[in-house]
Amino acid sequence: MKQRLxxxxxxxxxxxxxxxxSNFAVVGFIHWRTxxxxxxxxxxSLPIAALLALLLGLVCGGIVAKYVEYRIRDIVxxxxxxxxxxxxxxxxxxxxxxxxxxxxxxxxxxxDRIGALMGELRLLTDSLAHDLRSPVSRLxxxxxxxxxxxxPEEREELLTSTIRQADALMRIxxxxxxxxxxxxxxxxxxxxWFDTTELAAELTEMYEPLAEExxxxxxxxxxxxxxxxxxxxxxxAQAISNLIxxxxxxxxxxxEIIVRVGQAGKQALIxxxxxxxxxxxxxxxxxxxxxxxxxxxxxxxxxxLGLALAESIAHLHQGQLVLADNAPGLLIGLQLPLxxxxxxxxx
Amino acid sequence: MGRKILLIEDxxxxxxxxxxxxxxxxxxxxxxxxxHDGLFRAxxxxxxxxxxxxxxxxxxxxxxLKALRAAKVATPVLILSALASVGDRIDxxxxxxxxxxxxxxxxxxxxxxxxxxxxxxxxxPDPADHRLTVGDLEIDPLARSVKRGGRKLDLKPREYxxxxxxxxxxxxVVTRTMLLEQVWDYHFxxxxxxxxxxxxxxxxxxxxxxxxxxxxxxxxxxxxxxx
Numbered sequence: 001m002k003q004r005l006x007x008x009x010x011x012x013x014x015x016x017x018x019x020x021x022s023n024f025a026v027v028g029f030i031h032w033r034t035x036x037x038x039x040x041x042x043x044x045s046l047p048i049a050a051l052l053a054l055l056l057g058l059v060c061g062g063i064v065a066k067y068v069e070y071r072i073r074d075i076v077x078x079x080x081x082x083x084x085x086x087x088x089x090x091x092x093x094x095x096x097x098x099x100x101x102x103x104x105x106x107x108x109x110x111x112d113r114i115g116a117l118m119g120e121l122r123l124l125t126d127s128l129a130h131d132l133r134s135p136v137s138r139l140x141x142x143x144x145x146x147x148x149x150x151x152p153e154e155r156e157e158l159l160t161s162t163i164r165q166a167d168a169l170m171r172i173x174x175x176x177x178x179x180x181x182x183x184x185x186x187x188x189x190x191x192x193w194f195d196t197t198e199l200a201a202e203l204t205e206m207y208e209p210l211a212e213e214x215x216x217x218x219x220x221x222x223x224x225x226x227x228x229x230x231x232x233x234x235x236x237a238q239a240i241s242n243l244i245x246x247x248x249x250x251x252x253x254x255x256e257i258i259v260r261v262g263q264a265g266k267q268a269l270i271x272x273x274x275x276x277x278x279x280x281x282x283x284x285x286x287x288x289x290x291x292x293x294x295x296x297x298x299x300x301x302x303x304x305l306g307l308a309l310a311e312s313i314a315h316l317h318q319g320q321l322v323l324a325d326n327a328p329g330l331l332i333g334l335q336l337p338l339x340x341x342x343x344x345x346x347x
Numbered sequence: 348m349g350r351k352i353l354l355i356e357d358x359x360x361x362x363x364x365x366x367x368x369x370x371x372x373x374x375x376x377x378x379x380x381x382x383h384d385g386l387f388r389a390x391x392x393x394x395x396x397x398x399x400x401x402x403x404x405x406x407x408x409x410x411x412l413k414a415l416r417a418a419k420v421a422t423p424v425l426i427l428s429a430l431a432s433v434g435d436r437i438d439x440x441x442x443x444x445x446x447x448x449x450x451x452x453x454x455x456x457x458x459x460x461x462x463x464x465x466x467x468x469x470x471x472p473d474p475a476d477h478r479l480t481v482g483d484l485e486i487d488p489l490a491r492s493v494k495r496g497g498r499k500l501d502l503k504p505r506e507y508x509x510x511x512x513x514x515x516x517x518x519x520v521v522t523r524t525m526l527l528e529q530v531w532d533y534h535f536x537x538x539x540x541x542x543x544x545x546x547x548x549x550x551x552x553x554x555x556x557x558x559x560x561x562x563x564x565x566x567x568x569x570x571x572x573x574x
Contacts, residue, residue, distance in 0.1 A: 160567060163453065170451065171536055174431040187434040205505065206531060209544040234433045238535035245539055306538070 015060045019053075071100040075107055087115040123289075128176060131304070132169065139165040175305045178238075182312035187232050196227045196268055197261050200240060204259045207244045211257060214248055216274075221260040227268050230339050231317045236270075239313040242306040243272040243332050251276025251330055263338070267319070271333040278330040284323040310334065349373040350395040350465055355385030355411065356427065357403050361450075365398065368454050369461070382406030386414055394422050396464055398457075401428035401439065409442045416443040423464045427452075436534045455568035459520040466516065479514040482574025484553070484561055486514050495557065505530070506549045513562065513572035522569035546570055 074091055081089045090111060091104035139162060146158035181187060204220040211218035229236075240259075247257045251274025260271040279287050288307045310332075311321035319336035352369055356362040357380045366376040377392070379385045382403040389397055389411075397415075401408035412424055423445040428435065431449045439447040445467075446460050479486040485494045491507055493500040502510065508530050513521060523542045527533050546562070554560040563571045 163567070166451070170431070171538065174449075174536065178432045181432055181434065187432075190434055190437055202531075206545075207541055209548055210539060210541045213544055232434075234437060234534050237533050238433060241533075241535070241537060245537070248539070 014063070015056065018056050018059070075100075075104060078107070078111075082111065084118075087111065087118065124176075132172065135165055135169050135172070139169065172305065175309055178235075179305070179309050179312040182235065182309070182316040185316055187235060187316060190232050190234075191230055192233065193228055193230050194233045196229045196236075196270060197222055198226075199233060199237060200259055200261045200270055203237060203240050203244060207241070207248065211248055216248060216251075216255055216257050218244070218248075218257045218259065221258055223260075223262045225263075227261060227263050227338070229268050229317075229336060231336065232313070235313045235316065236334075236336075239310040239334060240270060240272070242310045243270075243334070246306050246332065247272050247274040247276070247330070250274075251278075264335075266338050268336045268338055269333055270336070271331055273326045273329060273331040275326070275329040278325060278328060279323060281325075287323060288321060307332070349375055351393065352376050352461070353385070353389055353392070353394040353397045353422075354378045355380075355382065355389075355397065355403065355408070356400040357381060358400070361400075361427075364454075365457065368458070372458060374461075380404075382408065382411045386411050389415055389422065390418050390420055396461060397422050397424045398461070399424050399426050399444070401426050401430060409439070412443050423467070425457075425460055425464055427457075433534050440534075453568070455520060455565075456522050456524065459522050459525060459569060462519045463516055463521070463525065466519065479511070479517075481514050481517050481572055482559070482561060483557075484514070484574070486511060495553065495561075500552055502549070502552060505545070506552065509545060509549050510553065510572075513570070516572070518571065518573045520565050520568045520571050525569070 078089045078091045090108045093101050093104055142158050142162045146155050149155050201220050204218055208218050256275050258273045262269045288311050314321045314334050317336045322333045322335060324331045352374050354362060354366055354376055362378050366378050369376050379388055382405050399408045408426060425446045426439045426444045427448050427450055429450045436447050445464055448460055483496045493502055512530050526542050550562045553562055561572055565571050
């Protein structure tokens with residue numbers, strides 16, 4: 001492809017060429033005159049030269065203005081056509097790679113990002129509305145049945161169930177809120193230094209009796225050395241407990257669940273590995289989505305928000321949630337960057 | 348025994364529901380609907396407990412609380428809030444409140460916390476200086492040892508902490524959330540019955556082989572240790 005010169009250089013060259021031509025015309029017109037006549041002629045030609053320069057300026061300015069308007073018009077037109085319903089418009093590129101193209105590329109990239117965010121938001125709103133329908137309708141029918149029944153014992157049971165369902169709904173809403181707050185990086189002011197190993201060990205101990213009751217063995221594998229992390233201890237506790245609860249819910253078929261803390265380079269790793277059925281690679285994206293529950297026929301305790309919350313808490317710490325094959329089983333890990341440059345204060 | 352409770356809550360429905368419930372429990376309740384009045388009443392009058400809504404018109408709950416603490420009013424404060432995230436709870440506790448309860452809550456949960464706060468405020472002997480007894484149960488906080496009917500019980504460290512917390516709230520309902528917050532110091536809401544499993548393990552060690560159970564389940568509310 002032919003490399004074209006940038007616009008500014010082209011316009012400058014054109015202007016220079018025009019100026020040169022007009023000078024030749026003036027000189028050509030006067031070259032046969034005598035010296036005295038030459039001075040007169042120069043005096044006479046000054047207004048002409050000034051006029052020509054003015055014309056030239058007007059022409060060049062006009063060209064530049066036209067060109068700028070032509071390029072900006074594309075961007076303005078796209079901005080005008082973008083509506084919440086149609087985010088597909090993009091600014092065409094001239095292919096020269098000039099400043100206008102760079103602006104257009106930035107505008108297009110921004111539109112891509114907005115589009116992706118809006119898509120995610122729409123998906124979230126849709127699934128929130130969709131996933132709240134069934135608990136709300138269960139709640140409604142329990143309340144309705146309680147109002148209908150004449151048996152006081154049954155009524156009390158139904159009312160207790162109504163309260164439980166309402167609590168479950170509240171929990172879903174709180175979690176959704178917690179996710180968006182973490183994604184918006186709220187809560188960093190509560191960051192502090194703490195020992196990751198101690199936290200993971202404590203949570204393992206907390207869940208160990210529940211695991212035993214469910215027929216699984218929950219074990220903790222400590223790292224060689226203590227790993228200090230600068231983060232939100234309470235939120236990370238919640239993230240780790242979500243991973244453990246996830247393993248208890250879906251992975252206890254195989255019996256053994258291991259909670260592991262380690263360090264890889266500049267990252268702390270907190271992993272929960274189970275021996276359950278695992279998640280095939282192509283479904284792992286779905287598993288971490290909000291309300292993404294792989295087996296939609298199960299209407300048990302989880303609302304499918306646990307991993308999404310764990311991931312958003314990882315994001316709050318500039319880390320990530322990774323799903324991997326435990327061969328067999330599922331391995332879920334939080335990878336959180338250590339801040340080595342800032343040593344933890346001596347305790 | 349009735350106590351004086353100041354209720355600072357702008358939502359009239361919630362306020363009258365709480366005032367009615369607490370009055371039925373034998374407490375006398377003064378109710379105000381905004382932060383300025385609340386602060387004035389709290390600094391003027393003598394109350395055993397302040398129940399403070401976090402979101403108030405004019406002066407919000409946390410500002411009221413900070414002003415109270417700055418004025419050296421040490422009355423225990425229970426914050427009520429619709430802000431449920433872990434960060435909000437931590438904020439609420441760190442601002443000088445004694446407890447934080449997220450809306451919506453059951454009256455049983457509120458009452459359990461009110462009672463725990465009132466009790467904690469009355470009797471504040473050095474926790475280690477004498478033994479706790481509940482019926483034939485004897486707890487030595489210094490040695491962290493537990494005996495029932497003269498026989499030593501072998502408890503894991505966390506089971507001991509659970510039992511000690513129950514014993515310090517003898518005869519009062521303790522909810523699951525209170526246990527998670529006080530015994531484990533976690534402020535999230537687990538989606539499983541993880542706390543109940545710990546309580547039933549403790550109960551097995553505590554009550555098995557004895558005629559009279561000490562650890563009771565209170566339906567719809569939580570647990571209670573009572574002889």
